[in-house]
Amino acid sequence: MKTSKNSKTDRIGVQIVGEQFERSGYIFREQPIRDYGIDAHVELVDEDNPTGKLIALQIKSGMSWFREQSEDFFIYRGDKKHLNYWLDHSLPVLVVLCDIESRQCYWQSITTTNVIPTEKAWKIHVPKYQRINPGMDVDLKRLVRKLPVHKDYTVCSISDVSHGAAKRYSLKIVLNREYTQAEAIDLIKKVTLDTANCEYHRSDITRAHWRDQPAHVVWLYVYPSSEDERNNNFIAQSEWFSETLKPAFLPASNGGEEISSNLRVLWNDGYLIASRFNDKHTINKEEFIRQVVNLSDQTKSLIVLAEEALECYLANKISFENLQVKLKDKFKKIDDIYRMGINIGLSPYECKDISIKFQSLIAHAHNVYLPFSDIGKGFEKEQTVFNIKSQTKHYHEALAGFEYELKKIQ
Numbered sequence: 001m002k003t004s005k006n007s008k009t010d011r012i013g014v015q016i017v018g019e020q021f022e023r024s025g026y027i028f029r030e031q032p033i034r035d036y037g038i039d040a041h042v043e044l045v046d047e048d049n050p051t052g053k054l055i056a057l058q059i060k061s062g063m064s065w066f067r068e069q070s071e072d073f074f075i076y077r078g079d080k081k082h083l084n085y086w087l088d089h090s091l092p093v094l095v096v097l098c099d100i101e102s103r104q105c106y107w108q109s110i111t112t113t114n115v116i117p118t119e120k121a122w123k124i125h126v127p128k129y130q131r132i133n134p135g136m137d138v139d140l141k142r143l144v145r146k147l148p149v150h151k152d153y154t155v156c157s158i159s160d161v162s163h164g165a166a167k168r169y170s171l172k173i174v175l176n177r178e179y180t181q182a183e184a185i186d187l188i189k190k191v192t193l194d195t196a197n198c199e200y201h202r203s204d205i206t207r208a209h210w211r212d213q214p215a216h217v218v219w220l221y222v223y224p225s226s227e228d229e230r231n232n233n234f235i236a237q238s239e240w241f242s243e244t245l246k247p248a249f250l251p252a253s254n255g256g257e258e259i260s261s262n263l264r265v266l267w268n269d270g271y272l273i274a275s276r277f278n279d280k281h282t283i284n285k286e287e288f289i290r291q292v293v294n295l296s297d298q299t300k301s302l303i304v305l306a307e308e309a310l311e312c313y314l315a316n317k318i319s320f321e322n323l324q325v326k327l328k329d330k331f332k333k334i335d336d337i338y339r340m341g342i343n344i345g346l347s348p349y350e351c352k353d354i355s356i357k358f359q360s361l362i363a364h365a366h367n368v369y370l371p372f373s374d375i376g377k378g379f380e381k382e383q384t385v386f387n388i389k390s391q392t393k394h395y396h397e398a399l400a401g402f403e404y405e406l407k408k409i410q
Contacts, residue, residue: 013061013098014039017105020132034160037082038093042142053144056091056332058082058110061098073125074106080121086110091141095125105132109143123275138145152176153187156229158203165249168194168217173230175222181267184222185259188238192218192263196240216245224271228353233274238265283345289410291344292358295337297404299365302334303395306368310388322379328372338366363400364395 001127018028018040027043027050039059044051060076064281068075076095084183086093093110108114116123130136156173173191173379175184195218201207222236239254240263266276283291306327341362347355368391371379379387 008045009062009100012100013059014101016061016098016103017057017059017096017132020103020105024134024136036177037085038089041091042094042140044137044144045062050072054091055140055143056086056089056093057096058086059096059098060092061100063099065097066099067128069128072129073127073255075123076108076126077123078117078121083110083115083122087112087115095124095126097115106130106264107132107136109139139261150341151303154180155191156197158200160206162202162206162210162245164209166216166245167213168219168251169198169200169215170219171195171221172229173222174226175224179224180325184236185265188220188222188236188265189260189263191220192238192240194221195337197240214242216242216249217251226270227278227349228275230349231274231346234268235271236265236267238263240264259326281346282348285348285351288344288347288351288355292341292402295341296358296361296399298337299362299395300399301403302330302337303365303368303392305330306373306388307392310385311347314385318335321385323374323384327369329371331369334366334369338362350409354402354409357398357402357405361395361398364391364398367391368395 012329018030021028021042025045027045029043030040031038034133037058038056040057042055044053044055044058061110065076066074068077069175076097087110095110097106099105106126106128107130107282108124110124114124116125122267130139131220155171159170161168161170171191173187175187179187196215198215199211201210215400218238218240220236220238221234222238223233224235228234237256238256238259239251239256241250241253243262254264254266258264259309265395308324312318313320318326339360342344368388371384371387
């Protein structure tokens with residue numbers, strides 16, 4: 001029985017690919033029975049130790065796979081049934097193109113970001129620089145998520161909230177991976193114990209008073225993601241009160257379940273509802289920046305008007321009544337800006353800092369004009385002058401911070 005030319009080419013290609021992976025330090029295993037679109041598996045090796053991390057290979061051999069190309073890449077075209085299978089596969093999948101004449105092998109991962117839809121099916125670009133060699137190790141580790149995570153959680157803030165009768169800490173914890181409830185409880189126990197022996201102090205006064213003494217109170221707020229921390233949507237809140245703390249100084253309890261001696265945790269039943277709400281009402285960066293810049297620009301002329309009017313009044317160029325007339329008509333405008341500003345939607349995570357500065361900016365701009373609203377009818381002359389001076393000062397500080405944060409993210 002004769003073998004076909006294509007089958008010989010395929011066999012040679014598999015052998016070349018296997019040899020190159022083995023030479024590059026990987027373990028290559030050809031599928032003894034042809035799988036549906038998978039020709040072999042590669043196992044990653046870490047310091048000569050097999051890791052159990054596998055990548056599936058679809059190997060294409062022969063010059064027919066190199067006919068369509070550009071200066072930088074080859075074009076591989078596939079059918080939809082194989083694409084769905086590969087994208088849903090439990091292992092990362094690589095397409096490997098093998099030129100059996102030159103013995104060069106090029107690869108590309110099958111991911112949603114690499115796949116390009118076409119009129120009939122799909123294609124991917126296989127870069128000419130992506131060859132089988134030891135340098136591909138970092139890329140393959142990313143595919144199997146093998147890059148090391150040095151810590152499963154991050155303490156994103158720790159606050160010393162001590163007073164004269166109790167050493168107290170409040171921490172925000174962001175998880176760096178998915179946790180089971182049992183794992184979260186173990187984490188809370190560990191961080192609480194570590195914090196009970198913490199020596200961070202917010203000032204020299206608290207350091208002198210509480211140095212080298214164990215804490216009396218530790219509060220933890222645990223967030224599944226940085227987005228949740230930004231929106232203050234914690235999954236769990238824990239509290240630990242030392243037995244040595246006098247009853248008169250015990251804080252109010254959150255009423256959660258006791259997970260160990262004096263340590264209680266309250267699980268947030270509304271976490272998923274809040275998470276979905278936040279996701280629905282978070283606007284994209286482009287739209288957020290467009291709106292806050294537009295509204296902040298509108299405040300500038302109104303603040304200049306208030307400052308100029310006050311200067312004229314203080315120089316006895318206009319009366320207090322004229323000052324009121326000049327600025328009262330503008331209150332509706334600044335009030336509209338303020339209301340639009342607090343209702344533009346939640347900022348994306350990377351805009352957290354500029355969002356805080358923006359909210360401060362519009363609040364102080366609004367406060368400048370409060371004496372000229374119905375709320376401020378009772379303001380005396382001295383109160384009005386003091387209000388404009390102090391609130392315009394705070395406004396300019398917030399504006400400087402806003403513009404600084406804006407430059408950072410543009």
